[in-house]
Amino acid sequence: MAAEHFADRLFDAVQRKRSQLVVGLDPRIPQLPPAVLDEAVREHGRGAKAAACAIVQFNRGVLDAVSEAAVAVKIQVAFYECLGREGMAAYARTIEDARGRGLIVIGDVKRNDIGNTAEAYALAHLAGPATDEWPAASDFHVDAVTVNPLFGSDGVKPFIARAVQGGCGVFVLVRTSNPSSREIQDLDCGGMPLHVRIAEMVERWGSENVGRSGYSMLGAVVGATFPGHLRTLREVMPHAPLLVPGFGAQGGDVGDVKGAFDPAGSGAIVVSARAIIFAWEREPYASKWGAGKWHDAVRAAAEDTRAAIWKATHKAHKR
């Protein structure tokens, strides 16, 4: 049986849940609720095992709190990798926990390399069958990954091939949300910025694998911190689902992300990480709940964010 097309699966879930919200699971040890961290240290002593254990417990709380309001989670692997093997075990466990709650899981791994190495990364991170070459499945398998385009098409195509086979998605970095992204991504390449040239490649690479939603399994990462770019890139890549980070703590707001969506309010998903998972540290959630009731703060922040994005993108549709 052929796997369901990733974009169809994604946008069906968006409609069903009325949510375009992706919650970013970017756990920072010093920001974890004290009770969670203390319990892990009591059990394992200070060190990588306690930190990894605290992350898994914290993520479970977050997943329970956001599983209705979020359509997907994006797991930033760097915050797990920095704890070494223990961290990667926590990464694998969090993937399992998120899938168990019916969420689409995006591995924010930003991997890439030359062709045969890119293939190894695709096998590492995208769900699908084991092969004769690699008889053992990885436990890092997710529904979609982020990929760096610097190597050109032969670095991206192994990810596309594996994703098509397993019903997965791939989001290529087109315009990242950090301040210095302009140093390279905005360089003028024959009358247009580099990121537009990359966007054209993404549209071309993905055009063979468009689902009934009208979108490809090959999407793009476009930061919310540069709203002007979102509208342009939506036009350059009419078939690419956009994954929009930089919302919330990084400065983007609901007005900024509207340009990422098509007129029907589809075609994009928006990531909020710190502003949701650490919601109890900021108002209006801090004074209402605080660290002691962090689950409630996370749940409310996720629902508020979901509703705000849905309203903004569906009000726009009616105009």
Next chain:
Amino acid sequence: MAAEHFADRLFDAVQRKRSQLVVGLDPRIPQLPPAVLDEAVREHGRGAKAAACAIVQFNRGVLDAVSEAAVAVKIQVAFYECLGREGMAAYARTIEDARGRGLIVIGDVKRNDIGNTAEAYALAHLAGPATDEWPAASDFHVDAVTVNPLFGSDGVKPFIARAVQGGCGVFVLVRTSNPSSREIQDLDCGGMPLHVRIAEMVERWGSENVGRSGYSMLGAVVGATFPGHLRTLREVMPHAPLLVPGFGAQGGDVGDVKGAFDPAGSGAIVVSARAIIFAWEREPYASKWGAGKWHDAVRAAAEDTRAAIWKATHKAHKR
């Protein structure tokens, strides 16, 4: 005590061993010597554990065979990551095994992301002290890593900061060795190709941290498959140690890499992976040794490659 400067440590070792050879540990399961794989499967059954175990055993054999001829090893993490947690355990063990044999270890991770995430990756992969924020050290610590520049300076600077502190090195991708690298890396940016613009940034970012060798701890990856670029990039980045992949199986030969070196035969190291670690599969090593005596084939291939590069770069010096 301040850590020794990475470039000084590297080029002192080059002189001492008369070797600019970096052996790439890119184990592919189907290419492992049958005896090594069979033993692992007998012990653990087929699966990720057996594959990871076979990789560790194979790498130990390779390390023993190349530890005199090679100045460093480059471990391509993708070939470990594709086995999930078991693979990452094998990665950590191979790092330890290589260090135990006095080799400089380069983690070919090609990571990068926005600033605070790049910092998490730097903590994951570069040797150095734990911090208050991340009290537990990762077991993936190596002497140097490869880094993708797409995010611009705020993605690279956290790696530089951590590397300076721990006496480590960072190699930024400037021109990769794969055929489609030209699609993006050669785009014309105001009269020069993108990779030259990136090279100028690398030279600038690294200029504050030059050691007594005359080289910075910030280097660049420049593929051997485009010899014309090597000479240009050596000039654009006079202070950057060059890490040159694409030698051997990818098509580069000794003549191709000469442009990467300075007139004294310093300033660069050359990676050969498949052509050395699977030397028993090809002539002249196959008929002399074959899979049964693969250690001897690997040892001979490493020594032959070391000698050829040394001779080519030091003959050039005398002209």
